[in-house]
Amino acid sequence: MLSQRVQLLKKLLPGFIPLFVFIAVDEIWGTKAGLMAALAIGSVELVWIGIREKRFDRFVLFDTILLLVLGGVSIVLDNDIFFKMKPALIELILCAILAVSAFSRLNIVGLMSKRYLKDMVIDDGQMNRMRASLRLMFVIFSGHTLLVFYAAFYLSSEAWAFISGGLFYILFGVVFGIEFLRHRKSQSKVQIALDEEEMLPLVNEEGQVVGKAPRSACHNGQKLLHPVVHLHVLNRQGAIYLQKRPMNKLVQPGKWDTAVGGHVAFGEDVHLSLKREAWEEIGLKDFSAKLAKQYVWESALERELVFVFITHDFKGIQLHSEEVEEGRFWTRNQIVKNMGKGIFTPNFEHECHLLFNLNDH
Incomplete structure (x- = not known):
């Protein structure tokens, strides 16, 4: 200036x-x-x-x-x-x-x-x-x-x-x-x-680390590609566990979202990040998860390389974080009826089609 x-x-x-x-x-x-x-x-x-x-x-x-x-x-x-x-x-x-x-x-x-x-x-x-x-x-x-x-x-x-x-x-x-x-x-x-700010890795579309940047720089519209992990928790009937985001969140407040979602820290591998985020957000530990897909998600403020994992180990869930307001299982019919009404985050609505396809097969 x-x-x-x-x-x-x-x-x-x-x-x-x-x-x-x-x-x-x-x-x-x-x-x-x-x-x-x-x-x-x-x-x-x-x-x-x-x-x-x-x-x-x-x-x-x-x-x-x-x-x-x-x-x-x-x-x-x-x-x-x-x-x-x-x-x-x-x-x-x-x-x-x-x-x-x-x-x-x-x-x-x-x-x-x-x-x-x-x-x-x-x-x-x-x-x-x-x-x-x-x-x-x-x-x-x-x-x-x-x-x-x-x-x-x-x-x-x-x-x-x-x-x-x-x-x-x-x-x-x-x-x-x-x-x-x-x-x-x-x-x-x-x-x-x-x-003092948390550093996030910058990656290419194959997931290879090519640099690092402060968290704020990854969320200010520069579209620096950085990795995140998502964990979808399903029960035996195919219902999907979702968390409700608190109203004080800057992004998508009050909406239902993927059970676990968070950034991969610089110097941390994807699997370690997944375990850390699962414990921090829904108190889940000692679970096994399978990588279902990775894709690039772009919004008005950021660009993420998303690693999507799925687990059926849900019995250890215990909400203990202020980052999650509420959590519960949603059936496929409940999700379909509420799609496009501003109840779910756009990112989850994008990924739930992947989950439905996996369940169908």
Whole structure:
């Protein structure tokens, strides 16, 4: 996010160049020469941006025209107060944009970012952090705007030149310094969380381990293929034991699901993972299971290589985990009647067809 704001500033910076040129030339050759130089630079910028980037930069045009209007009025009336007010008026517009972006649903700065940085994608978390930064900028630059107005009326030209020019960029540096420190602190917290987070193996579609990644990275839409185990528990009549997921689960809360399902930890083989998950979820141990199938399951958030096991050893089941709200056997007819009604997880509905086929044969 910090680098994105730096890129945005680089895109907007050309709009301020006519003002820089005017201040430099005005100090040496006077206001008229400064205005002519600003007009020439602004025109060259417009042509250059048009040829190189194939776009018309309204910000450069606006800054150049406002500079000429206020400077021209100052010359005609022989009073430089109008020109001195120009930086404050521009900054007042900036503060208005910051206020709307920071305190309303319309984030103008965010929209400008997407326009100038077409490859940038801003998620909700980044947008919230951007709004926090915009609130800080609004407070700082509102104070600076009032100071520029005060300097225009009551301070010397030298003091006004520093306050409206140099001080403005010093404050910009302060804002980006604060943002840099915030960014570093945030990155440190993320790194600490990643260091403490469970690591999952990354596999190819044959199940061979090709790397590892934090659990969160496997569930954030990157679609990193990682292995999971599912255990279906059947009785002699072919009924299937299902567990009900608690309502506090982020994924498929309150729905009936496979008896046992969980991730294979990094460095753990599939069979060891199956025994661990069976004990953790339904208190089942000392059972024998057969691998029925392995397949790739993909959802909006993740991509899993699922190892499907089946067991008929159900007598040792004892629910003892907060991860499971309830468990019971469902007959084939009960399952069929409730399919597609949002009672079962999509993953179980996919696998139950496999179970039915196995029972039929």
